[in-house]
Amino acid sequence: MNFALAALVSTLLAANAGPAAADAPPAGDAAGEAVPPPAPPVLDLAKLRAEYDKLRDELFRARARAALVEQGIYTSKLGATLRWKGAPDFLLHRAEIRLDGNVVWDSGEKPLVDDLIKVSERPIKPGPHSVTVRIEVRPGKTGEKEQADLGYESEQTFMVNVPDGKTTTVMFTGDDDADLPEYEPELEMELKSEK
Secondary structure (H helix, E strand, C coil), X not given: CHHHHHHHHHHHHHHHHCHHHHHCCCCECCCCCECCCCCCCCCCHHHHHHHHHHHHHHHHHHHHHHHHHHHHHXXXXXXXXXXXXXXXXXXXXXXXXXXXXXXXXXXXCCCEXXXXXXXXXXXXXXXXXXXXXXXXXXXXXXXXXXXXXXXXXXXXXXXXXXXXXXXXXXXXXXXXXXXXXXXXXXXXXXXXXXX
């Protein structure tokens, strides 16, 4: 009898409370115990990883197709080299070369000394393009200990006119003859175009 009375009271209260209360989940079952909320959805990491790999492969294929199309369309090519002559007093902690704002080469976290770095040639539309070199310079092994954490970044942009049907190489040579903290990087650019 108590169960029938409790059900009748619940029905009357729900009818008098209006639509907001009628839509609310019940606070408990018939015995008055609380009902636990539903469990959150379980993430399937293997499925997410497979989807990530699929998207990465599609991106790689799209880039490869774009490179093939560029090779078929453009007969001009652009390459670059970078040599740092400031070692061992000053090391390139990081270097980056950008073409028209897009990164085409990045050294990563590996410090560079005086090795000649070659950036692979790529087909390019003839005409003017911007080539940007960004370097991060730190003191080398011969620097004083109190200056070990000092350093600076320098970014320089050059305009290059790529001739039609030729391979153009942009050669950058960097040096730093200054004493810290007088930062005076020198970055020279030479162009060489040939058939």
